Every structure is written in structure tokens, then in C-alpha cells.
Amino acid sequence: SRQIINDHEDENFIDGSRVIVNxxxxxxxxxxxxxxxxxxxxxxxxxxxxxxxxxxxxxxxSLNGHFYFECPNQHGIFVRRNKIHLMN
Structure with missing residues (x-):
């Protein structure tokens, strides 16, 4: 289900949103x-x-053996909000 994880964050950035990472x-x-x-x-x-x-x-x-989400090797990255932008 698509939901806002933290209401103090940008409500447009939710699980499943397509983004550009920089x-x-x-x-x-x-x-x-x-x-x-x-x-x-x-x-x-x-x-x-x-x-x-x-x-x-x-x-x-995963980070140090703890899975936060699953994806193929070398496809995952953790970033702060200022490193992502919504795709048009």
C-alpha cells in the first residue's frame, strides 16, 4: 500500500515514487x-x-546485514531527501 511514512517529510515522496537520484x-x-x-x-x-x-x-x-528493502545487488542506495527529485 502506498502511504506517507512520515508526515513531516514531503508528502509527494512516498514508497513507490519514481525519482531521479543525484x-x-x-x-x-x-x-x-x-x-x-x-x-x-x-x-x-x-x-x-x-x-x-x-x-x-x-x-x-541492506546495511551490515539488516534488510530495509530488497533489490538486486548494486541497485540499492540510501540517500537524504535533498539527493532525490520526483520524475515528471
Missing amino acids: TGHSIFNKPGTIRFIGETFISTGIWYGIELDEAVGKNNG
Whole structure:
């Protein structure tokens, strides 16, 4: 079900939304789908787990053995809200 995970976040960014990811490093304007929104053990605050269309990511939706979402190897990445933009 598509739902807003945190009402203090942008309500347009929900699980299943198609986005463009731009980390400013190796991943530049790559399309993907939001698969997770929430807190992780990485650090405080809200993280967005993205399943990228291409194998240019950093993981398979897991961090140190803890699965936040599932996707093929190298298709997953966790980013902050300012690194993603909704696709038109």
C-alpha cells in the first residue's frame, strides 16, 4: 500500500515514487524507485532507500546485514531527501 511514512517529510515522496537520484559523485541523475523511508542505524534523521534502475548503487537494500528493502545487488542506495527529485 502506498502511504506517507512520515508526515513531516514531503508528502509527494512516498514508497513507490519514481525519482531521479543525484549524489553528486558516481551516481548522477540516475532513475530509481523509493523502496524505504525512515530511520536507519547509519545516523539520525530520515533516509530514503532507493532501488536504482541500473546497477550503479552500493548495496542490495541492506546495511551490515539488516534488510530495509530488497533489490538486486548494486541497485540499492540510501540517500537524504535533498539527493532525490520526483520524475515528471
